[in-house]
Amino acid sequence: MGFLDISSVTKSYGNIEVLHHVDIAVEEGEFLVLVGPSGCGKSTLLNMIAGLENITDGDISIKGRVMNGVHPSKRNIAMVFQSYALYPNMTVGQNMTFGLEMHGVAKPERDKALASVAKLLQIEPLLDRKPGQLSGGQRQRVAMGRALVREPDVFLFDEPLSNLDAKLRVDMRTEIKKLHEKLKTTIVYVTHDQIEALTLSTRIAVMNDGYVQQLGTPKEIYDTPSNLFVATFMGSPAMNILPAKVSMIDGLPHAEITNSAGQKTPLKFSQANMADWQGKEILLGIRPEALTDPEGADRKSSNIQTLQNTVDVIEPAGADTFVTTTLGGTNVIARMRADTEIASGQMFDFAVNMEKAVVFDPTSKNRIKP
């Protein structure tokens, strides 16, 4: 049993079920990120943990206490909202201590808690200002401060960075991570940004259509996505998915890929069990960084295969150069070193790191486990 237990939780609006038997156990001190596209049910789940939405079926418990029907204020949680939800008529200090005041904490203790959190977040000079006089980043800090002051069991973050500009978002992301490492608090964080999910979390729950598609560490999610949805949703640029046929060469399974000229190139699988799929169609998932120039290929990999193909488009992006090519009839993106010598229209030897390749069953869309 975890610190925060979500067991078989279901949510329906009328006859429409929007969350289907979600099971997640969060350990104390964990940073769980719920990630998914709009309408996947991640915010609904967060609101149910907060007590802002009713639970149709199943249980949510915190520290072993079932929270179904318990008022939000009695769950010992704190929430940071997307719009920050700062009370416009109160000063920053009043905003941050409002919760303590409502819980009947005496003024001297409130001031003490406020002072220590204000110091931690470096917002001491702002305490007498109104939210309207703060910048976006400052409001964000105050919203976090309001949550921290309460010293809750669980912190809930509802897309807290999506209203910030790109640079500030990266800065605040680091701040949040630092804060978590310092305070070791339990956090449930909702976002639609997969980079935020990968960088912040200790574990990620990828959600779609009201189902948890995969629950695991960022590395598990990134390297071994359990199905096509997770594979293409996580990572930017997205994982390349190419149709291929399994054939046996010298008794070893290979994936036959058709290049733009119509020629078939066999790439040796690292997964021995692919022999069972001999003669069948599969979908091969290759991350852009596993498809690169021969010099840039991972030297630690035990299985680098070469594949010749025509280069379609080159997009230099500063640190990397993205190369688009056509494989198996679909556009494929390769990530190469910035100074790779390459020109569009050229025949190029792509290095494929087959150790990192994942294989999907084209009918079930699930990963074929090695």
Place this chain on the structure above:
Amino acid sequence: MSVATQDTAVSSGKITRVFIYLVLLLSALFYLLPFFVMVVNSLKPLDEITGGNMMALPETWTIKPWLKAWSTAQIGVEATGLKPYFLNSILMVVPAVAISTGIGALNGYVLTKWRFRGDTILFGLLLFSCFIPFQIVLIPMATILGKIGLAGSIPGLILVHVVYGIGFTTLYYRNYYAAFPTELVHAAMIDGAGFFRIFWRIMLPVSGPITVVSVIWQFTNVWNDFLFGASFGGQTQPMTVALNNLVQSSTGVKEYNVHFAGAILAAFPTLLVYVVAGRYFVRGLMAGSVKG
């Protein structure tokens, strides 16, 4: 070429501007004229009005008509002036405005932040009350006031105006609070504030603009009401009814100067409210629509 076009643009702009100001000025004069006549004639002795020009300034300035209208004029059977009726109106209008605005705010809060099954239908029914003509409810209202023992009294009038006002005040506050972020209410819930605490500490402090709108609207309507005052006022008639009695008296000489003074006295409080809070009124009407 381009310079020439610019020149014509500027001069046509000037002409338009002069025209606009002219129209505005004429409109203002047109609307101020009756008020001018009232003020001027209320400061004249009666013989100057009957024997002379309505538009002329007084030859002898006097405030006697004002004093008479206020304290000694014959209203109905007694020569009390408008003073006691002015007091009646105040005693009626202040609680009626306060109660209807308060209930409207609470209704708006519940209808937007504590949604329940059938809330839109309920709101629709409340809105319906804005469209019911006063005359239709006179008899049922008289019956009810009689049954609960409030007929012919100020509390009775207050009740009538509160009931009639709730539809409007609810409409104002509901639309204002609809633009108020619900996340704030959720944040306050998590912080541990209850239903009334959220209303009092979070919603009301930011309701200034719409409260001004509601107060002006209610004050004007309740103060200016004649029908309910005449029907249910009994011995405690409001200012409007008394003014009617003063002006419509069929015996003796028609003291126009006293009538004018009385009419201005009756209009004075609403004028004052507009002058003091008018700019907030306009701002308040805008506030709900612009705020994100």
